Amino acid sequence: MxxxxxxxxxxxxxxxxxxxxxxxxxxxxxxxxxxxxxxxxxxxxxxxxxxxxxxxxxxxxxxxxxxxxxxxxxxxxxxxxxxxxxxxxxxxxxxxxxxxxxxxxxxxxxxERLARGAAATLVGEDRLGVLVPTLRQVDDIAARWRHDLGRRVSIGAVDPYTADDAELASAARGLAAEGVDWIFLDCIGYSERMASIVQDASGARALTARxxxxxxxxxxxxxx
CATH class of the missing domain: 3.40.50.1860 (Rossmann fold)
Incomplete structure (x- = not known):
C-alpha cells in the first residue's frame, strides 16, 4: 500500500x-x-x-x-x-x-477529522486544553472545539516551528493553571517529543495530532 x-x-x-x-x-x-x-x-x-x-x-x-x-x-x-x-x-x-x-x-x-475525532473520544467529559501555533488562530479553534464538544475549552498558543522547550513548557503550565486534564497539540508540527515536554510540565495527558x-x-x- x-x-x-x-x-x-x-x-x-x-x-x-x-x-x-x-x-x-x-x-x-x-x-x-x-x-x-x-x-x-x-x-x-x-x-x-x-x-x-x-x-x-x-x-x-x-x-x-x-x-x-x-x-x-x-x-x-x-x-x-x-x-x-x-x-x-x-x-x-x-x-x-x-x-x-x-x-x-x-x-x-x-x-482534522481523524485526530480531532479521536481526541474528542478520548477526552470524553474531561477538561480539554488545546495548543495552537499562533494567537490569531485562538478564536477560530476555540469555536470549532466548542462545537465538537459542546463546551468551552482552554486554548494556548506556542509555535511548534520556532518555540524552544522552555516556551513549550510555559504554554503547558498556562493550560494546567486552568485545570485541564488533557492537552491536544492541534497542529501537525507538534512532535511526540514536544508532547512529552507538555505532559511533564502540565501533569495533563498530552496528545499530538500527527x-x-x-x-x-x-x-x-x-x-x-
Missing part, C-alpha cells in the same frame, strides 16, 4: 514523516506539498487578512508560513491529485485545519 501524505506547506516533511512511519507498518509513503511549486513571493501572498481563518505550516528550508485557510483549498487539491498520480491508494492530509470537499478516486483522510492521525489512518487503510 502506498499512502500519499499531503502537507499544506512544502515536502518533504523531514520533521513529521520519520515520526509517523513507525505507526504505519507495511505502508510506503509518498509526499507532496501544497506550496511545492510556489515562489517565496507567491507564498507571501497567501498570508490571511485580519479575521480570516489561518493555517501554519513548515517550508522546505525549515521556516514557517501563515496561510489563508480558504485560499489553500485548490493548492491542497492539486497536491492530492499529484500523490494519486504517484500511485497512492489512499491520502492523508497532514493538517488539522478545515479543508472540505477534497476530491479523489481513492480515500482521503484529513488530520500521532493520532497516523494511527487512525493506519487502521482505516488496513480495513479499506
Amino acid at each position: 502506498i499512502l500519499g501524505c499531503v502537507t499544506i506547506g512544502q515536502a518533504p516533511r523531514v520533521d513529521v514523516v520519520p515520526d509517523i512511519e513507525p505507526l504505519l507498518p507495511g505502508i510506503r509513503i509518498v509526499e507532496r506539498g501544497a506550496l511545492d511549486e510556489l515562489t517565496p513571493a507567491e507564498i507571501a501572498e497567501l498570508t490571511p487578512a485580519e479575521g480570516r481563518a489561518a493555517l501554519v505550516s513548515r517550508l522546505r528550508d525549515g521556516s514557517s508560513a501563515v496561510l489563508d485557510e480558504e485560499r489553500m483549498l485548490p493548492l491542497v487539491q492539486r497536491a492530492v491529485d499529484a500523490v494519486v498520480a504517484d500511485g497512492a491508494g489512499a491520502v492523508l492530509v497532514l493538517c488539522t485545519g478545515h479543508l472540505p470537499e477534497l476530491r479523489s478516486p481513492v480515500p482521503v483522510y484529513t488530520a 500521532g493520532l492521525a497516523a494511527r487512525m489512518a493506519a487502521a482505516a487503510v488496513a480495513t479499506a
